[in-house]
Amino acid sequence: MRNPLNKKIVNIEPSGIRKFFDIVNDMPDAISLGVGEPDFDTPYNVREEGIYALEKGRTFYTSNAGLKELRVEITKYIDRKYDLHYDPMKEVMVTVGGSEAIDVALRCMCDPGDEVLIPQPSYVSYIPCAVMADAVPVPIELKVENKFKLTPEELEEHITDKTKVLILPFPNNPTGAIMTKEELEALVPIILKYDLMVITDEIYSELTYGRSHYSFAAIPGMKERTVMINGFSKAFAMTGWRLGYACAPEIIMKQMIKLHQFAIMCAPTNSQFAAVEALRNCDDDVKRMTEAYNQRRRFLLNAFKEMGIDCFDAEGAFYVFPSIKKFGLTSDEFATKLLMEQKLAVVPGTAFGASGEGYVRISYAYSIESLKEGLSRIKKFIDSL
Amino acid sequence: MREEILNILEKNSRIDIKDMAVMLGTTEIEVANTIADMEKEHIICGYNTIIDWDKTSEEKVTALIEVKVTPQRGLGFDSIAQRIYQFDEITSCYLMSGGFDFTVIIEGKTMKSVAQFVANKLAPLDSVLSTSTHFVLKKYKDYGKVLDAPVKDERMLVTP
Numbered sequence: 008m009r010n011p012l013n014k015k016i017v018n019i020e021p022s023g024i025r026k027f028f029d030i031v032n033d034m035p036d037a038i039s040l041g042v043g044e045p046d047f048d049t050p051y052n053v054r055e056e057g058i059y060a061l062e063k064g065r066t067f068y069t070s071n072a073g074l075k076e077l078r079v080e081i082t083k084y085i086d087r088k089y090d091l092h093y094d095p096m097k098e099v100m101v102t103v104g105g106s107e108a109i110d111v112a113l114r115c116m117c118d119p120g121d122e123v124l125i126p127q128p129s130y131v132s133y134i135p136c137a138v139m140a141d142a143v144p145v146p147i148e149l150k151v152e153n154k155f156k157l158t159p160e161e162l163e164e165h166i167t168d169k170t171k172v173l174i175l176p177f178p179n180n181p182t183g184a185i186m187t188k189e190e191l192e193a194l195v196p197i198i199l200k201y202d203l204m205v206i207t208d209e210i211y212s213e214l215t216y217g218r219s220h221y222s223f224a225a226i227p228g229m230k231e232r233t234v235m236i237n238g239f240s241k242a243f244a245m246t247g248w249r250l251g252y253a254c255a256p257e258i259i260m261k262q263m264i265k266l267h268q269f270a271i272m273c274a275p276t277n278s279q280f281a282a283v284e285a286l287r288n289c290d291d292d293v294k295r296m297t298e299a300y301n302q303r304r305r306f307l308l309n310a311f312k313e314m315g316i317d318c319f320d321a322e323g324a325f326y327v328f329p330s331i332k333k334f335g336l337t338s339d340e341f342a343t344k345l346l347m348e349q350k351l352a353v354v355p356g357t358a359f360g361a362s363g364e365g366y367v368r369i370s371y372a373y374s375i376e377s378l379k380e381g382l383s384r385i386k387k388f389i390d391s392l
Numbered sequence: 393m394r395e396e397i398l399n400i401l402e403k404n405s406r407i408d409i410k411d412m413a414v415m416l417g418t419t420e421i422e423v424a425n426t427i428a429d430m431e432k433e434h435i436i437c438g439y440n441t442i443i444d445w446d447k448t449s450e451e452k453v454t455a456l457i458e459v460k461v462t463p464q465r466g467l468g469f470d471s472i473a474q475r476i477y478q479f480d481e482i483t484s485c486y487l488m489s490g491g492f493d494f495t496v497i498i499e500g501k502t503m504k505s506v507a508q509f510v511a512n513k514l515a516p517l518d519s520v521l522s523t524s525t526h527f528v529l530k531k532y533k534d535y536g537k538v539l540d541a542p543v544k545d546e547r548m549l550v551t552p
Binding site for chain 1: 399416417550
């Protein structure tokens with residue numbers, strides 16, 4: 008039989024998390040601080056709206072771009088948060104999670120050979136999505152001394168005449184880094200100088216501590232060259248509903264909707280009805296969850312400090328990214344040994360790019376009690392090293 | 393900070409002060425003082441435990457009683473409420489809007505003892521016009537806690 012497979016796809020490396028996932032799955036008594044989704048249930052009023060939509064028999068397709076009602080709510084929400092205005096009829100699309108939006112945006116913007124700048128450590132799908140779009144992914148290694156933020160110098164160093172797109176993944180998974188208005192503005196001259204397009208992955212936008220998230224597209228002149236991606240998974244604890252969205256200038260959005268139309272048709276209708284409720288009536292729930300995350304964040308940062316483990320002060324998402332360099336193990340060895348000896352799963356930093364070497368990702372999407380148990384196992388483990 | 397402390401305590405009043413100080417980014421002394429102040433000011437009125445008595449061998453019944461009264465001139469409902477809520481059997485007493493005046497929640501050993509209390513103590517009070525007693529058959533949720541729901545984390549152990 009002939010080779011049934013496409014070489015480009017075969018050559019994409021499977022996620023480093025996948026390998027870890029398989030080991031953990033064979034250990035039924037393992038506990039984990041390795042989850043990348045909220046521990047909260049979706050607020051009940053949102054779930055109830057989903058149930059009601061089912062009861063009413065709302066099981067049809069929506070328009071390709073998504074329920075009009077939801078698109079209007081999305082634009083109102085963005086307006087309210089960032090004073091940033093999108094046309095719900097022409098510049099918004101509801102997607103199957105933020106992940107689909109990343110994939111679709113890159114496919115729509117890249118020609119073969121175009122280079123996509125990807126700050127790392129960052130979420131696992133940017134590189135494969137760039138490859139699938141026939142683009143060339145170019146990682147930018149972020150540094151702890153810059154608090155894992157992207158500096159204008161680092162950006163400019165990686166630009167060639169092929170560079171087309173910059174991905175801005177902040178608040179960041181796995182580091183918890185955020186970028187402030189001023190730090191984003193510092194990138195603008197470079198972006199203009201080299202005429203770059205920008206994709207912002209703002210899925211953790213609600214989860215920042217001490218200051219509100221600032222959206223890159225809100226900088227004057229940047230909306231025209233930005234695809235803003237966000238979703239419901241993290242802010243509203245709705246991961247399994249698979250619902251995200253993208254906002255972009257009409258010229259880009261038109262092509263994105265076309266791709267989405269042929270590949271996906273439309274995002275799940277039931278989830279879309281529930282999401283309308285989430286945007287309308289969940290401010291208090293989001294506040295409550297954010298408050299709890301912040302308490303856990305402080306708890307973890309303090310615990311690592313007491314253990315003498317370096318951990319920079321993550322201000323967003325629900326991860327901390329402690330350094331394990333001083334133990335003389337690679338991230339992978341550290342995480343594997345910790346799992347084997349203490350039955351605690353954490354994610355090696357290298358799963359998020361080579362620059363994650365020397366770090367592990369600890370999630371605080373867990374109750375304080377679970378965090379305590381996890382921390383006591385980490386303590387036992389490092390004492391034994 | 394007061395509000396955040398109250399939110400934490402409302403869910404778990406047994407939390408370690410040290411943990412709470414870390415969670416709030418402040419000192420133990422600050423937390424302890426704030427709590428002490430709120431106790432003094434009667435913002436924090438006490439610390440109770442949520443118990444599912446059905447799982448013990450103890451016999452307990454709970455009843456919710458709708459009470460209609462005649463308010464007293466110049467005193468409104470407060471003085472009659474005071475006459476009612478001082479009985480030890482009564483765990484809660486609320487002034488209500490709508491078709492009746494007070495909701496009184498009462499705990500007793502048996503239905504008979506509750507019925508006797510209503511007949512002998514509550515109903516005969518001067519201002520009480522009528523009572524209507526509803527016995528609780530099963531408690532599903534109390535003080536924000538679902539009583540018979542073991543919490544299980546069903547998420548996959550590792551996700552990106």
